[in-house]
Amino acid sequence: MTISIYGDSGSGSFRRVWAAAKHMGIQFEHTPVDLLKGESQATEFLAINPIGRVPVLVDGATVLSEASAINLYLAEKFDSPLLPKGNARYETLQWMFWSAEHWRVFSSYLFNERIGKRVMGVAEDPTLVEFIFTNIRSNAAMLDQHLAGKTFIVGNQVTLADFDVAAPFSQMARTKTPYDEFPNIMAWQQRLLDEVPAWKETKALLDDRMDRAFAAFGITF
Ligand SMILES: N[C@@H](CCC(=O)N[C@@H](CS)C(=O)NCC(=O)O)C(=O)O
Structure with a gap:
């Protein structure tokens, strides 16, 4: 099936x-x-x-x-190592829950504020964007420290936590989120693109879809 x-x-x-x-x-x-x-x-x-x-x-x-x-x-x-066994499994889940509650949520709001509103011809709310950026920066500082000396989020192998925590990078070029202030985060993101072909391939397809779709609204990034 x-x-x-x-x-x-x-x-x-x-x-x-x-x-x-x-x-x-x-x-x-x-x-x-x-x-x-x-x-x-x-x-x-x-x-x-x-x-x-x-x-x-x-x-x-x-x-x-x-x-x-x-x-x-x-x-x-499919019994994939993306969901490791033992304590690494709970660490993977820990970062997935963290990503949902404290990390991705702000990038979703930012996308709505910066991109969604632009499509509707409405100006973004600078106070709200400032609030979102403050939260992203404080979470990113902690994540950057966690990633110091590490290859991936949990141990040295890719897990589902990497896909969940890396998700906001999908719209970074369009939302202009300041992840580039955090060197360990940027190095980890590049490592994912270099070492996980599916992450790189889906980035190219996502960017192409977004650029074409928004060009139809006369929006370029
Ligand atoms: N928490 C959900 C978020 C899903 C979500 O917000 N999807 C958006 C696209 S990224 C969507 O389908 N929006 C359509 C709508 O709101 O009608 C997940 O992690 O899957």
């Missing part, structure tokens, strides 16, 4: 699953959902995922949303 993953190739959340599934060598079908055409809110899509967001995985009777949950499902199903 073919695994289907629903998503828009411009979505950083979809990219987490897309890249992890490719990295694990899983055969799957990509079912496109065009977010800019509002397809995530269409009745047919809401019937699959009432939350109205991508990615969504359909594997027979299993229907899952939330990229981290999908990645955990796939890593367990």
Whole structure:
């Protein structure tokens, strides 16, 4: 039975699953959902995922949303080292939870403020952007320290934590987030691009999708 993953190739959340599934060598079908055409809110899509967001995985009777949950499902199903055994598993989960609650959340708000509002022709709120940047910088300072002398987030092997924590880099060129103030973070991000072909490949596809889609609105970055 073919695994289907629903998503828009411009979505950083979809990219987490897309890249992890490719990295694990899983055969799957990509079912496109065009977010800019509002397809995530269409009745047919809401019937699959009432939350109205991508990615969504359909594997027979299993229907899952939330990229981290999908990645955990796939890593367990295919017994992938992306979800290590022993204490490293709980460290991986620790960073995935941290990423959701304290890290990616600010990049999502920033994307809405900087890009979403631009599409709607509304000015960004500088106070809100300042608040977001303050939070990103304080979290990035801690992450930068954690990464000093380390190859990846957990130990010296790629795990699902790397995909979850690296996700905000998907939109960095467009949101102009100041991750470049943090040398260990930048070195780790480059290492992921150099050593994880699926991360590099999905970056190129995501950038292409975003650049073309926004050019249609007369927006360049
Ligand atoms: N917490 C979710 C976030 C999913 C999400 O926000 N997806 C966005 C694209 S990156 C989406 O589908 N937005 C469509 C909408 O809000 O209608 C996850 O990690 O999968």
